[in-house]
Amino acid sequence: MANSNLPRRIIKETQRLLSEPAPGISASPSEENMRYFNVMILGPAQSPYEGGVFKLELFLPEEYPMAPPKVRFLTKIYHPNIDKLGRICLDILKDKWSPALQIRTVLLSIQALLSAPNPDDPLSENIAKHWKTNEAEAVETAKEWTRLYASGE
Amino acid sequence: MGNFGSTSSGRRRHRTQPPQGHGFVAATPPYPSQYPNGPDPNPSQHHQYPSQYPNAPNPNPPQFFQYPGFYPPPPVPGPYPQPYHGGGVYMGPPPANWSPGQLPYGAAPPPPGAPFVEHQKTVTIKNDVNIKKDSLRVEPDEENPGRFLIAFTFDAAAPGSITVMFFAKEDADCNLIATKESLFKSVTVPFEKGLGQKFRQPSGTGIDFSMFEEIGLTKEGDIEVYPLVVKAEAFPLNAGERESDGNSAGNSQITQAVFEKKENGEYKVRVMKQILWVNGMRYELQEIYGIGNAVEGDQNGNDSGKECIICLSEPRDTTVLPCRHMCMCSGCAKVLRFQTNRCPVCRQPVERLLEIKVNNEANSSE
Numbered sequence: 460m461a462n463s464n465l466p467r468r469i470i471k472e473t474q475r476l477l478s479e480p481a482p483g484i485s486a487s488p489s490e491e492n493m494r495y496f497n498v499m500i501l502g503p504a505q506s507p508y509e510g511g512v513f514k515l516e517l518f519l520p521e522e523y524p525m526a527p528p529k530v531r532f533l534t535k536i537y538h539p540n541i542d543k544l545g546r547i548c549l550d551i552l553k554d555k556w557s558p559a560l561q562i563r564t565v566l567l568s569i570q571a572l573l574s575a576p577n578p579d580d581p582l583s584e585n586i587a588k589h590w591k592t593n594e595a596e597a598v599e600t601a602k603e604w605t606r607l608y609a610s611g612e
Numbered sequence: 613m614g615n616f617g618s619t620s621s622g623r624r625r626h627r628t629q630p631p632q633g634h635g636f637v638a639a640t641p642p643y644p645s646q647y648p649n650g651p652d653p654n655p656s657q658h659h660q661y662p663s664q665y666p667n668a669p670n671p672n673p674p675q676f677f678q679y680p681g682f683y684p685p686p687p688v689p690g691p692y693p694q695p696y697h698g699g700g701v702y703m704g705p706p707p708a709n710w711s712p713g714q715l716p717y718g719a720a721p722p723p724p725g726a727p728f729v730e731h732q733k734t735v736t737i738k739n740d741v742n743i744k745k746d747s748l749r750v751e752p753d754e755e756n757p758g759r760f761l762i763a764f765t766f767d768a769a770a771p772g773s774i775t776v777m778f779f780a781k782e783d784a785d786c787n788l789i790a791t792k793e794s795l796f797k798s799v800t801v802p803f804e805k806g807l808g809q810k811f812r813q814p815s816g817t818g819i820d821f822s823m824f825e826e827i828g829l830t831k832e833g834d835i836e837v838y839p840l841v842v843k844a845e846a847f848p849l850n851a852g853e854r855e856s857d858g859n860s861a862g863n864s865q866i867t868q869a870v871f872e873k874k875e876n877g878e879y880k881v882r883v884m885k886q887i888l889w890v891n892g893m894r895y896e897l898q899e900i901y902g903i904g905n906a907v908e909g910d911q912n913g914n915d916s917g918k919e920c921i922i923c924l925s926e927p928r929d930t931t932v933l934p935c936r937h938m939c940m941c942s943g944c945a946k947v948l949r950f951q952t953n954r955c956p957v958c959r960q961p962v963e964r965l966l967e968i969k970v971n972n973e974a975n976s977s978e
Contacts, residue, residue, distance in 0.1 A: 471924045558921070
């Protein structure tokens with residue numbers, strides 16, 4: 460079983476995530492696979508995602524923490540750096556990964572990405588274009604999607 | 613938000629120090645400054661991983677220093693945030709200038725091979741006198757209005773003397789030359805052995821800052837000339853022992869500082885450099901980020917401030933150079949070498965790893 464020789468780092472991170480969760484973030488490991496986490500991030504205040512509850516999945520590959528976790532939005536979201544499959548364009552999940560980062564910091568970074576969309580480095584070309592040409596309208600769409608898809612149930 | 617692994621402890625704490633003297637740790641000499649023969653074909657011979665770590669907190673978090681010319685100077689705060697401010701690690705949500713990569717979800721880019729990173733061990737040397745850098749200050753001389761006296765706290769494991777010099781230049785073998793002796797007289801005061809001693813320049817020998825302003829020298833003027841230099845020399849009683857190595861002068865610590873004018877017009881002292889002269893060798897003291905945390909912490913073994921940031925299990929004992937982030941255990945450092953050549957904390961390239969065993973027994977390696 461994958462769970463039988465889980466590195467101490469993962470055990471410790473999991474314990475701390477459960478005992479001291481970051482505000483607006485919850486992450487709990489799956490019972491079948493302790494490397495797979497069900498994540499919920501609350502849309503940050505003063506963002507188009509405010510009031511939304513966003514589900515994500517996070518997986519720690521065998522090489523973790525030398526390699527970054529794999530993270531994906533499961534809830535549909537209108538964001539220039541997140542594509543329709545929920546994949547996230549975030550440097551620390553790619554080449555800027557450092558083993559000093561943790562599940563907690565990764566999720567905080569994603570939460571921050573919701574507060575600060577970056578249409579200049581897009582993953583969804585269309586959404587980014589929308590954001591750059593008519594930001595107010597794009598924000599409205601993002602709010603609408605939050606109501607439609609991230610209302611909590 | 614954005615910080616993790618932070619503790620409330622500062623980079624260095626002052627506590628009662630062991631009377632035997634101060635443990636100092638130096639990079640193992642004498643490695644060549646570069647590795648002329650390319651990667652060591654058998655690098656593992658440089659590694660010996662301690663099977664056990666001392667668990668007792670070290671009451672005297674040591675300072676560390678390097679051989680001159682061994683490493684480039686400490687990094688200038690540049691594109692990276694200064695990490696470990698007060699013990700915290702800045703690695704949180706990206707700053708405003710983060711730039712997400714273009715690649716969608718997928719494997720991380722392959723690591724850039726396994727770079728050769730030298731892995732060094734430390735040796736400990738003993739210094740008999742230490743001026744507490746953060747305590748260095750100027751105080752008004754009540755008996756001589758307009759004049760100011762240099763004051764600080766220091767520890768001495770042996771008797772000796774303190775010399776306060778102005779506009780002094782460091783010459784060969786750590787000898788100091790006062791370049792403006794006619795204007796600013798040097799002052800030498802003897803001291804006895806003892807910890808936490810308070811030093812204050814004798815009244816009447818102080819300086820008048822208006823003279824500084826006239827000659828416009830509140831900052832470093834000429835190269836290597838510091839407005840304030842304090843030399844603390846120790847003359848251990850067992851001098852006979854030292855004659856055998858041809859060094860009868862004892863050991864000294866030199867603190868080079870500048871004066872800075874505060875907004876309210878008062879002056880404060882800022883230490884630029886501390887140098888040790890021990891057994892005919894010159895060492896520069898440099899702080900290591902994270903070492904204060906490595907030897908202190910709560911008892912439940914769950915203190916995120918002292919554990920290796922990679923395994924979150926072993927105590928930190930390995931410092932990344934040249935950035936001086938003490939953030940890993942030696943085991944993880946060994947693994948990391950084959951994954952990346954970047955410091956996990958600041959992402960600067962790693963030139964070498966320095967393994968520091970924090971030892972509670974100050975004299976154990978003497």
